[in-house]
Amino acid sequence: MATSFTSFCEELHGQVNELHLWLASCSNFDIPFRLTKVTLSEPLRSPPVVVREISQSRYFTDNYCPAYRESSAPPPCDGPPVRYVRHTARRDGHSGDEPDDCQACGAELASLLCTDLRVGGTAGPSTGSTAVSPEPLRYRDVLVVSCNTLTDDVTDVTGKVVRPASGFVRGLRQGGVPVLVVRSDDVRAIAEMAVMEGDDDVVVADRSVVAGLERPVVVLVRGSVMDCDLFNDERFDIMSRCTSQLVWVKTGRP
Ligand SMILES: [Zn+2]
Incomplete structure (x- = not known):
């Protein structure tokens, strides 16, 4: 992460009381001062x-x-x-x-x-009384x-x-x-x-x-x-x- 952005975060913390700042990134980087890092790596979207x-x-x-x-x-x-x-x-x-x-x-x-x-395409006919043809x-x-x-x-x-x-x-x-x-x-x-x-x-x-x-x-x-x-x-x-x-x-x- 760019040093300038780290400085931005630190300055923001210095000027805003009780600031709740969240950042998200998909790559490893050095987190700015005061932030706690949590890694979320469980695949949720793709099979x-x-x-x-x-x-x-x-x-x-x-x-x-x-x-x-x-x-x-x-x-x-x-x-x-x-x-x-x-x-x-x-x-x-x-x-x-x-x-x-x-x-x-x-x-x-x-x-x-x-x-x-x-x-x-169009949905096919249902094949039984309870079967539902997928859209x-x-x-x-x-x-x-x-x-x-x-x-x-x-x-x-x-x-x-x-x-x-x-x-x-x-x-x-x-x-x-x-x-x-x-x-x-x-x-x-x-x-x-x-x-x-x-x-x-x-x-x-x-x-x-x-x-x-x-x-x-x-x-x-x-x-x-x-x-x-x-x-x-x-x-x-x-x-x-x-x-x-x-x-x-x-x-x-x-
Ligand atoms: Zn070709």
């Missing part, structure tokens, strides 16, 4: 299968934050297995070195979401986050597309999935995304704006070349948003 993936982040392996501990209330199941979409430049219509601009990757994800996970996932229950930035169509004043969306986004739409691309500078869209307002769309967002969010289905789009390799922190920043089904779009063969 075990996702926690195991998150735990491979260098934030944990290099002790930048405390390791998860055993849950005090063992979860009832491991959670659904991680699903994969594989991008290889020369396979079945895939193109480019990375999945970000690959229309085939987007279309494969659309198929996985709509067919396998029944996202956007299908909505599109807004899905959060797609790329380590690189995915962009939407850019249009001119007449509405003509002057720069098309990233291939991955085009592929999702081609597969029938409604998509909202949230730019990192669009404060209103970020606020609506946080409180689940707006249309029922799959949200494609930059990793910088998903902190604090959680969704049942999280899709990590990870190429082979990107700026987040140093700490593998896409596990820490993106996978940790997932409460149930993790989908990983990645380069390379199975």
Whole structure:
């Protein structure tokens, strides 16, 4: 923690009587004077299968934050297995070195979401007098986050597309999935995304704006070349948003 912030806390204590100051951080740091440190490391959001993936982040392996501990209330199941979409430049219509601009990757994800996970479907008939068919996932229950930035169509004043969306986004739409691309500078869209307002769309967002969010289905789009390799922190920043089904779009063969 920055020395300046420590000084700020100490000065605040000196000027405000009976100050009750709480701080929260996800990393280890030297706590400011007068504060008591409490470590909360029980996984509450993600099922075990996702926690195991998150735990491979260098934030944990290099002790930048405390390791998860055993849950005090063992979860009832491991959670659904991680699903994969594989991008290889020369396979079945895939193109480019990375999945970000690959229309085939987007279309494969659309198929996985709509067919396998029944996202956007309708509830089936109940099978008995007491059985209740589970509600299908909505599109807004899905959060797609790329380590690189995915962009939407850019249009001119007449509405003509002057720069098309990233291939991955085009592929999702081609597969029938409604998509909202949230730019990192669009404060209103970020606020609506946080409180689940707006249309029922799959949200494609930059990793910088998903902190604090959680969704049942999280899709990590990870190429082979990107700026987040140093700490593998896409596990820490993106996978940790997932409460149930993790989908990983990645380069390379199975
Ligand atoms: Zn691809």
